[in-house]
Amino acid sequence: MALQTNNKLGAILIIIVTIVFAAQDAISRHLAETYNTYMVVMIRFWFFAAFSFWLVGRQKGGLARAVRAHHPWMQATRAILLVLEIYVMIAAFVxxxxxxTHAVFICYPLLVAALSGPVLGEKVGWRRWVAIGIGFIGVLIILKPSGGVFSPLAAIPFLCAVMFAVYGLLTRKVADKDSSNTSIFWTGIGGAIVSTVVGVWFWEPMSGTDWIWMSILCVTAVVGHGLxxxxxxxxxxxxxxPFSYLQLVWGAMIGMTVFGDVLRTNVAIGACFVVLAGLFTLWRQAQNNIDPVPPGPAVKP
Structure with missing residues (x-):
């Protein structure tokens, strides 16, 4: 039986999700400052794989249905992309x-919109191109360093956004035949395999306190995805x-209060450009009944 549409409750849940994922990013940064990133990501994906097993087990057909993906190579590529994106994202946090990092990364819906034409064959009108252009002006404002010389480090979160946008486009592409649960299953299992192949060589002892943080990190991933x-x-x-943009707000608050990050003027101005351009793009796509970013697995575990 179809569920009754409840946009208000959905918005509340998404706001909670942004808080959960902002906290998750902060914990990832804390752990990555002490332990090897490859090990941290590997443990995250172990828990995410367990979550995906639980999820598909609740559905008709269960595991057998989830394994039989219509686009196995695209699904595998998605999993690899997501693992690589998380590696780079955590490095950007540190x-x-x-x-x-969040100020630049939030341009990924604009990248999805820009690439949806050549990759998915969707029509991209001039209004959307104008919004995309304004959004990227915002990114350039953010990337402008105080000394006037571009720092290569500033391009790291932009690389994350590109990788995540491609991941999102592939997610939309496979959705023509594969269910969201199938995509989540392949993301969890594929990600666990890839991250384990890399991370097992970088295992190091973790203190009892940090194991608590690691457990919270894994739980936030499951709770966030479930919500x-x-x-x-x-x-x-x-x-x-549109409420997903609140993750930038929560991330900024945590960064300033916990880690002592400084909100530079150009970052605040550029982020406003990006958010406004993204909201306009979302509105235009809503008018055409095109989801701007595929739901479900198009969010980091």
Whole structure:
């Protein structure tokens, strides 16, 4: 039986999701400052794989249905991309802080919109191209360093956004035949395999306190995904997707209060450009009944 649409509840759930994922990013940064990133990501994906097993087990057909993907190579590519993106994202948290990383990374819906034409064959009108252009002006404002000379480190979160946008486009591409649960299963299992092949060589002892943080990190991934899936079950994607930008706000607050990050003026101005351009793009796509970013697995575990 179809669920009744409840955009208000969906928006509340997405706001909670942004808080959960902002906290997750902060914990990732804390652990990555002490332990090897490859090991941290590997443990995260172990838990995410367990979550994906639980999720598909609740559905008709269960594991057998989830394994039989119609696009196995695309699904495998998605999993590899996501693992690589998380490696780079955590490195950006450590090198640049939460504020500047999130400020640049939030341009990924604009990248999805820009690439949806050549990759998916969707029509991209001039209004959307103008919004995309304004958004990237915002990114350039953010990337402008105080000394006037571009720092290569500033491009790291932009690389994350590109990788995540491609991941999102592939997610939309496989959705023509594969269910969201199938995509989540392949993401969890594939990600666990890839991260284990890399991370097992970098295992190092972890203190008891940090194991608590590691456990919280894994739980936030499961809780965040569970709430997000529920939100997209009961609400329209175009109605709740704009609330995802709140993760920038929470990330900035945590970065300043916990890690002592500084909100530079150009970052604040550039982020406003990006958010406004993204919201306009979301609105235009809602008018055409095109979801700007595929729901479900198009969010980091």
């Amino acid at each position: 090198l640049l802080g939460l504020i500047e 997000m899936i529920r939100a997209y079950e009961i609400a329209e994607a175009s109605a709740i997707q």
